[in-house]
Amino acid sequence: AQSVAQPEDQVxxxxxxPLTVKCTYxxxxxxxxxxxVQYPNRGLQFLLKYITGDNLVKGSYGFEAEFNKSQTSFxxxxxxxxxxxSALYFCAIYTGRRALTFGSGxxxxxxx
Amino acid sequence: DAxxxxxxxxxxxxxxxxxxxxxxxxxxxxYLFWYRQTMMRGLELLIYFNNNVPIDDSGMPEDRFSAKMPxxxxxxxKIQPSEPRDSAVYFCASSxxxxxxxDNQPQHFGDGTRLSIL
Numbered sequence: 001a002q003s004v005a006q007p008e009d010q011v012x013x014x015x016x017x018p019l020t021v022k023c024t025y026x027x028x029x030x031x032x033x034x035x036x037v038q039y040p041n042r043g044l045q046f047l048l049k050y051i052t053g054d055n056l057v058k059g060s061y062g063f064e065a066e067f068n069k070s071q072t073s074f075x076x077x078x079x080x081x082x083x084x085x086s087a088l089y090f091c092a093i094y095t096g097r098r099a100l101t102f103g104s105g106x107x108x109x110x111x112x
Numbered sequence: 113d114a115x116x117x118x119x120x121x122x123x124x125x126x127x128x129x130x131x132x133x134x135x136x137x138x139x140x141x142x143y144l145f146w147y148r149q150t151m152m153r154g155l156e157l158l159i160y161f162n163n164n165v166p167i168d169d170s171g172m173p174e175d176r177f178s179a180k181m182p183x184x185x186x187x188x189x190k191i192q193p194s195e196p197r198d199s200a201v202y203f204c205a206s207s208x209x210x211x212x213x214x215d216n217q218p219q220h221f222g223d224g225t226r227l228s229i230l
Contacts, residue, residue: 034218043116043203043221044155090155092218097167098143098207100218102155 002027004074004091006103013081014111021076021106023091032094033074035065036102037087044090050074061085081110114138116222118204124228130192133225136185137206145219146179146189147203155203161187194229201226 003026013019025031032051036044048059055067065076076089091103117136125131137144145160159169164181172179176195181187191198205219 032218036221041223041226043205043223044219045221046217046219049218094218097162098218099145099157099160099168101157104154 002031002093002095003101004033004093004103006089006091006106008106009104010107010109012109012111015083016080019078019081019085019108019110021089021091021108023074023076023103025072025074025091025093027093031074033065033067034092034094034100035059035063035074035076036090036092037061038090038105039087047076047089081108083110083112086110116204116206116220118202118222118225120225121223122226122228124230125194126230127196128193130190131194131198131227131229133189133202133204133227135187135189135204135222137187137204138208138220139185141206141208141220142184143207143219144181144187145205145207146187147205149201149203149224150199158189196229199227199229 005024034049035047037047038044047063048057050057050067058064063078065074067074086109088105088107090105092100095101119134142163146158147155149155158171159179160167161181179189201224203221203224205221207219
């Protein structure tokens with residue numbers, strides 16, 4: 001069965017520094033992978049997706065993610081973090097018939 | 113587009129009462145999902161519909177929970193009777209029929225209903 005894992009409950013980074021939020025996946029076949037962000041008291045918002053093609057995917061708000069098949073990873077990255085990036089980030093994998101399975105979430109805290 | 117609309121945004125009620133959560137999906141979307149989010153269990157898929165028909169309800173925790181989609185623009189999630197352990201944020205999401213093309217997002221989420229059962 002398809003699944004994703006987010007090994008870090010929280011990531012702390014200083015403003016202006018690069019950030020990485022980790023995600024690994026398990027799937028039989030080719031994965032469809034996604035990142036969503038959740039701000040306080042809001043629903044999940046789509047950031048980016050990997051379906052096929054280039055391993056480096058660019059998304060909203062300056063985020064990007066690198067698909068690595070050999071390491072079964074899909075880490076979310078941003079070259080320079082902003083305080084406003086502080087939020088809860090979810091990795092997700094497509095499990096068929098439009099359904100997604102979400103990871104446990106990683107709380108990103110960007111300190112000024 | 114107004115996005116996925118959920119009501120109420122907050123609900124506080126006493127144990128044993130019936131609770132009804134409502135969702136209006138994005139017009140034209142033919143998939144609708146109900147999720148529950150808690151600190152302990154994270155984001156769980158409860159049930160989802162395609163063209164108003166339930167496809168998978170294996171995530172519904174027990175018989176106290178039921179969901180309906182009487183038409184393409186409205187769905188309800190009902191808990192009867194409610195219990196304190198049902199306290200959570202409940203999200204509705206909708207999806208068009210193309211994954212990865214056209215509509216960029218696989219699922220669009222509402223802002224949720226925060227449910228507190230006392």
